[in-house]
Amino acid sequence: MKHLVMAILVVTAAAEAVHSQNINWRSLDENQRNTVQLNLGYDYGVTSQLGYSRSFTIVRPLVVGVDFSVPMGSTLLDDFKVRIGGQVELVETGGFSVTVKIASNFRRYQTQLVRIVSFGSDLGVLAGYYTSSWYAAGEFGFDKAVATHLRHSDIMKASFPGIRDAWYVPTGGNYYFGIQGGASLGRSFDVSLRLGRTRAQMHDEGAVVPYYAQVGFGLKF
Amino acid sequence: MKNLLRVFLAAAMVAITVTSCDILEPEDPGLLVPLTVDEDPSLPSIAVNGTQLHSETFGNPDDPLLVVLHGGPGGDYRSLLNCNKFSADGFFVVFYDQRGSGLSRRHNREIYTTQLFIDDLDAVIKYYRRRADQKVVLLGQSWGAMLATAYVNEHPDVVSGVVMIEPGGFTWPDAEAYVERCRSPKVFDETSNDYLYLDQIITGSDHIKLDYKAALQGAADYSDGNKVGNPGPYPFWRKGAVCGFAATDYARDHSFDFTTRLRQFTTKVLFTYSELNEAYGRAHAQHVSSAYPNVQLVEIKGTGHEIPYFGWDGFYPVASAYLNTIK
Numbered sequence: 290m291k292h293l294v295m296a297i298l299v300v301t302a303a304a305e306a307v308h309s310q311n312i313n314w315r316s317l318d319e320n321q322r323n324t325v326q327l328n329l330g331y332d333y334g335v336t337s338q339l340g341y342s343r344s345f346t347i348v349r350p351l352v353v354g355v356d357f358s359v360p361m362g363s364t365l366l367d368d369f370k371v372r373i374g375g376q377v378e379l380v381e382t383g384g385f386s387v388t389v390k391i392a393s394n395f396r397r398y399q400t401q402l403v404r405i406v407s408f409g410s411d412l413g414v415l416a417g418y419y420t421s422s423w424y425a426a427g428e429f430g431f432d433k434a435v436a437t438h439l440r441h442s443d444i445m446k447a448s449f450p451g452i453r454d455a456w457y458v459p460t461g462g463n464y465y466f467g468i469q470g471g472a473s474l475g476r477s478f479d480v481s482l483r484l485g486r487t488r489a490q491m492h493d494e495g496a497v498v499p500y501y502a503q504v505g506f507g508l509k510f
Numbered sequence: 511m512k513n514l515l516r517v518f519l520a521a522a523m524v525a526i527t528v529t530s531c532d533i534l535e536p537e538d539p540g541l542l543v544p545l546t547v548d549e550d551p552s553l554p555s556i557a558v559n560g561t562q563l564h565s566e567t568f569g570n571p572d573d574p575l576l577v578v579l580h581g582g583p584g585g586d587y588r589s590l591l592n593c594n595k596f597s598a599d600g601f602f603v604v605f606y607d608q609r610g611s612g613l614s615r616r617h618n619r620e621i622y623t624t625q626l627f628i629d630d631l632d633a634v635i636k637y638y639r640r641r642a643d644q645k646v647v648l649l650g651q652s653w654g655a656m657l658a659t660a661y662v663n664e665h666p667d668v669v670s671g672v673v674m675i676e677p678g679g680f681t682w683p684d685a686e687a688y689v690e691r692c693r694s695p696k697v698f699d700e701t702s703n704d705y706l707y708l709d710q711i712i713t714g715s716d717h718i719k720l721d722y723k724a725a726l727q728g729a730a731d732y733s734d735g736n737k738v739g740n741p742g743p744y745p746f747w748r749k750g751a752v753c754g755f756a757a758t759d760y761a762r763d764h765s766f767d768f769t770t771r772l773r774q775f776t777t778k779v780l781f782t783y784s785e786l787n788e789a790y791g792r793a794h795a796q797h798v799s800s801a802y803p804n805v806q807l808v809e810i811k812g813t814g815h816e817i818p819y820f821g822w823d824g825f826y827p828v829a830s831a832y833l834n835t836i837k
Contacts (some may be wrong), residue, residue, distance in 0.1 A: 311680060368703070449544050457534050460536055
């Protein structure tokens with residue numbers, strides 16, 4: 290089982306590519322390959338997300354990067370998510386474009402009952418219309434928590450002394466589907482908006498708030 | 511970027527290798543939540559009404575029955591165990607985890623109706639009652655007090671007294687409004703975001719994973735800033751997630767009114783509420799308790815919603831005095 294987990298992690302991470310960046314492929318500039326993006330909104334909690342990405346052209350346009358997000362709360366870094374990934378524009382014709390996104394993610398979550406660390410993967414597809422000043426697209430993806438370590442506090446162990454601290458495989462997954470769009474403001478700034486909903490895998494119970502909504506601000510340099 | 515990925519990957523592998531040798535499946539019994547009575551025969555249980563309930567008793571079986579009803583739906587009686595002290599007051603104290611809750615047997619969501627909980631309580635009373643003239647008193651906390659009232663409404667001749675601890679409401683609109691007041695989230699606080707953030711890591715359709723997730727999310731009941739006035743965690747065995755979801759959905763879809771015949775029940779009842787539960791308060795207590803014609807309404811000082819656990823010293827003298835009048 291351990292080899293299986295490692296294999297999954299290798300496959301998902303080796304896909305190396307950015308997820309948080311809402312990319313307008315037509316506004317990418319060879320002299321501005323770097324982007325810093327701030328996303329604010331709701332993503333399983335009220336979150337702030339900061340990302341960096343760099344664009345390349347290797348046969349097809351490609352953007353790779355990393356992002357870090359935290360939910361609001363009095364304890365800043367007890368919960369967070371880091372994603373390493375990217376997106377590649379597979380098809381482009383007459384302004385229409387199809388993009389594949391893939392990322393590996395790491396999540397940390399802590400309360401007075403448990404400390405969770407979780408490795409997972411996120412695979413998505415975007416299809417839409419892109420111009421040099423704006424774009425609009427639909428997105429669909431799947432975010433899987435592949436391997437999750439649970440370490441329980443004394444409170445949980447008092448409630449159930451037999452509870453097992455261990456790696457658990459897998460612990461969950463959610464589909465997401467929605468729309469995103471953006472506009473370029475001058476040569477260096479972008480604004481974007483993502484809206485959509487989530488749905489738990491198979492017959493799993495859905496999220497308490499099964500929606501996401503993010504406003505993004507990008508700086509290219 | 512490749513270096514960054516290598517670091518990420520190495521971190522994952524090292525974490526798995528070093529942190530633990532065990533890789534387990536969360537659905538396996540006994541790992542994340544305790545075994546239930548059908549999985550562990552050493553647990554005390556009774557078989558009634560087509561199910562197997564975790565149940566314990568304290569005191570002389572010939573004394574008047576005091577049946578303790580826990581909250582939820584989906585909670586368990588572990589935090590109410592202080593009530594076993596009523597056995598010293600001359601009561602045969604009966605605890606049971608309701609169907610699908612605590613250490614009782616699980617059931618799929620399709621079977622749950624409000625009536626089923628009433629029928630289970632009737633079956634428990636019949637199981638333990640030795641004589642037709644043996645008095646039956648109900649003591650319920652939160653949902654348990656609602657269930658006690660539902661039973662009184664249906665079987666007024668069986669019950670000789672009722673001790674209620676902050677029932678949300680005896681009609682669905684009252685109960686729903688109370689639950690909304692308890693849960694009203696704050697967008698930027700730690701508790702609300704902890705509750706929501708977990709949904710991206712743990713999802714499930716099987717009982718065990720849902721029970722475990724409910725236990726983690728249950729921390730909202732006693733985290734900083736909770737509305738119900740709990741100062742910290744209180745003991746439990748297992749949150750019956752499917753039972754809780756199903757019973758609540760059923761109530762929302764079918765509504766209920768446990769007061770239709772309550773005016774006929776002229777026996778005095780004890781209705782307690784807590785000083786520190788911001789979502790409750792005297793006005794709500796007066797409104798809810800007014801469905802009974804003969805009520806002793808008492809505020810228990812210095813405690814929140816989990817009165818028998820956090821406010822026992824204030825609750826016990828009041829409840830004991832009431833119980834001694836009807837023994």
